[in-house]
Amino acid sequence: MIHPDKPWKRIWDLITFCATTYFAIEVPLRIVFDYKIGTQIALYERIIQILFGIDIILNFFTGYFQERTLITKRKLIAKRYLSSWFIIDFCSAFPFDIFGQFFYSYFGLTDSLRVLRLARSVKVFELFKSLRMLSMGERDDYQYKVLEVLSPVTFRLAFFVYWTSLFAHWVACGWIHLNPGFLKNSDNITRYIRSLYWSVTTLTTIGYGDITPTSNEQTVYTMGVMIVGVGIYGYVIGNISTILSTIDISRIAFQEKLNSINSFLKYKKLPSHLSNRIRSYYFNLWENKHGVDEDDIWEDLPVGIKADVSFYLHEKLIDSVPFFKEKSEELKREVAIELKPVLFMKGDWIYREGDFPNNMYFIAKGQVEIYQENTKTVIATLNEGSFFGETDLFERTERKLSAKAIQFCDLYILDFESLDRILKHHPEEKVKTLKPKKSAKVKKKSSKNKR
Structure with a gap:
């Protein structure tokens, strides 16, 4: 069985995370702009598909923690994986283009089936949690020294920026898909940047109105994006305020302590030399121990x-x-x-x-x-x-x-x-x-x- 905290396993998770991000960005672009990739890119994507297939096999042999207990029984691991991520991983790894004739007969263009790879993007949350921790070395058969490389605040911020950026990208691609004639005389880069601009202004509830829907489908789509944007806006404000309030909680606690001390000194009317000694003590306590009470x-x-x-x-x-x-x-x-x-x-x-x-x-x-x-x-x-x-x-x-x-x-x-x-x-x-x-x-x- 493979220990989930082995260093090479975390590196593998990083590779699959990057590959998943690539498909999450590239697949929508290919669908809306309908361009063909070169032979070299096609080879790289085939390698990524092979990596996804290997990842499926590894997941059947990778233990997991349940209530701080490492589970290594193969049947339990297989049952858990089959009931969770297996279908998503299988759809993202299956080579639909090799069986193009069959899928063309039943589903239409095989490139459209690439959208199934987007389902793997949901797994990014689990990969984010894994990449937040870094294994430092083996101590015994199933225990590893693990270092937290991202603080909870940094992790939440990075995860939020990643997902909002990816969602804005998908919304922009959706806008182009619903409006094929949008800036049709411009190059694809200009069309994408302008649609991304519309996506960001709509999601952030700014909406300058310079790009507006012209059909019923676009209008319904825009209303849906606006509703989601209100939720994202509230989530942004709430998270930023939380992050700012917890980014240096020890310093905030120290400042509150210092305010209480100043009130005490003022109330007791202590002489300046004693007041300065008290303040000096707490400043030294902060500089040397960051206000920690052992x-x-x-x-x-x-x-x-x-x-x-x-x-x-x-x-x-x-x-x-x-x-x-x-x-x-x-x-x-x-x-x-x-x-x-x-x-x-x-x-x-x-x-x-x-x-x-x-x-x-x-x-x-x-x-x-x-x-x-x-x-x-x-x-x-x-x-x-x-x-x-x-x-x-x-x-x-x-x-x-x-x-x-x-x-x-x-x-x-x-x-x-x-x-x-x-x-x-x-x-x-x-x-x-x-x-x-x-x-x-x-x-x-x-x-x-x-x-």
């Missing part, structure tokens, strides 16, 4: 996925700590899921000398200075991928140095209680479980802080 996302994820994502994102940060580097993957995964994001603005103190340590820190973005306040000396400048604060945490002693953010910093913290709990889960690692010292020193320090 806590909300983590809350919605199940524990298993949360552990996998955390380990993937933070494995390098955890391995940068010598204490964790040689530990088991299971322990590292538990550490990763306990990491909590925290943000600091430029100039914020992360901790000060004499504070009692409760956390160690990992730098995801930004720069941190390790600072000795007594001598006003910068001991080290730490960048992305570094860690700090672990020595005091492991020794359970007061902070000997201070840490200060010199840029907007995106950090992850691991608190002592979580680390102690993780180590107790892994006695086989033969590490000494960290225990806090007596709380007398903490109390003493806290009283010092009060003074």
